[in-house]
Amino acid sequence: MKQLLILSGKGGTGKTTIASAFIQLSEAEVYADCDVDAPNLHLIMNQPSEAKRSNYYGMPKADIDLGVCVKCDLCRQNCLFNAIKVGSDYKVDQYVCEGCGVCEALCPVGAVSLKPHTAGELRLYVDKSVFSTAELKMGSGTSGKLVTEVKKQMKLAAKDAGLTIIDGSPGIGCPVIASISGVDMVLIVAEPSISGISDMERIVKTAERFRTRIAICINKYDTNLSNTEKIESFCQNIFLPCVGRIPFDAEAIKAINKGQSIVDSDCAAGHAAKDVFDKTIKILFNESLVL
């Protein structure tokens, strides 16, 4: 199984747009949405059947049995997350507790216990293709762990797929790191703005630690040509393949709003995405590539 992960650093550069185009073009049998904080791929990947849903349990949360609590204050004094609040009674702030268990271990009367906590929902669609996705509950903090579960469920459901396309999340933190581990290649969707370039450089640094193949494509390239050239020379300088430019295209927005991928409509962005796809696949499958 060859896994291609789409990332960007900055949000809104077009990860899901590119991922959905690639899934369509490759007729991918297996794909996943690892942006568990704000999943969108399911909105344009029309699934013929219902998803199999399962609860995702993040870290457990501490719970204080007030009937047993003797208000000795040990739990509050030792909680480094300040998750224990005192009013007339002792209470655990569910949004702050990370489930470390220090309070449970310290409580002299056994009033504190860790209780399982549903932090999101995993969804798996199995038809002619396998699509694994999930949604984190608001305010939850274990998105990296959920990303790992999305990938695990995907691998279990699809053993022998040639190509797997994974839509990633923005940023460089825990969900992104969890999504990179184990993939064969990362395609970074860059945007020609000063902000986009800064964030692209940070995601390149993050991905490089994993020694996976990296390529860059530029979306909405014509919105700022001089920044597009800056991205291309950045790629040249550090020997990263730049696999193409995709123009800004109002037709692309229309396609997405109809719940379609950009290659479903005969538009400039769709054609360019096809070209980016061909080059990416060549690198992923290790064929020689003349840039």
Add this chain to the structure above:
Amino acid sequence: MKIAVLSGKGGTGKTLVSVNLASVAKESIYIDCDVEAPNGHLFFKPKNFVSESISIKIPILDEKLCSGCRKCVDFCKFNALAYIINKLIVFDDVCHSCGGCILFCPEKALSEKEKFIGKVYCGISENVTVITGILDTGESSGVPIIKKCINDFPAGREFTFIDCPPGSACIVMESIKDADYCILVAEPTLFGVHNLNMVYELVRLFNKPHSVVLNKCLEEENPAEKFCREKEIKILGKIPFDNELGTLNSNALISVRENPKYWDMFTAMLQIVAKEVEHETVTNT
């Protein structure tokens, strides 16, 4: 007063909105909490940008004292410790800094050490005090940096704008927890609406007064606007999809400092926010 600017989806214009609103205010503080992809400072180019390193506490082992009892390994819910071939190993990257291993080691073989995860910068750009958290690449959680940014700069009478990270996870909650008002920025796409709904639920959960800025508005029907009308959410303003604004923004220029027409647009929005927050304060006291 603290105003948080957020959006579920990335790239909808949080930084555009917060940078420009902060610039039209007479005196303001801008705090960039998107520590994984911080961009506000690229616009403000602050003078005298000074930094402070942010660290978390992780355990360090004194091998001479370790008896190999594995109490720490058994205790750690994050699997950040392992005892392999008669040796205790600490995995710094997965440690959540709960202090449990140090607390429960019977031999006192573990103690605290500081690990640097990023920086908080502070500087001045004309009327705006600019504060930016930046997470080091390879680090997994920016929450300690966000906490530092927010707690060190308590809001006074002036406007404080908090540029939040995308999503609706713990990192966003941390950013909006003590905000007086939330501005949700949405773009007119199917994705935009879906993620707007997520942050809308979040601000309702926290009972925050809020309104929506519709960004990148085109002639066509706007699904985000339709959503707002259906849910009866106040629309603070509409920013047209406009080449001039796009170019200024992609070159990291502050639109309101470049063209008076944008100054007027953002001033109008700020006036509405000021009124709403005042109203809220009155009703809250």
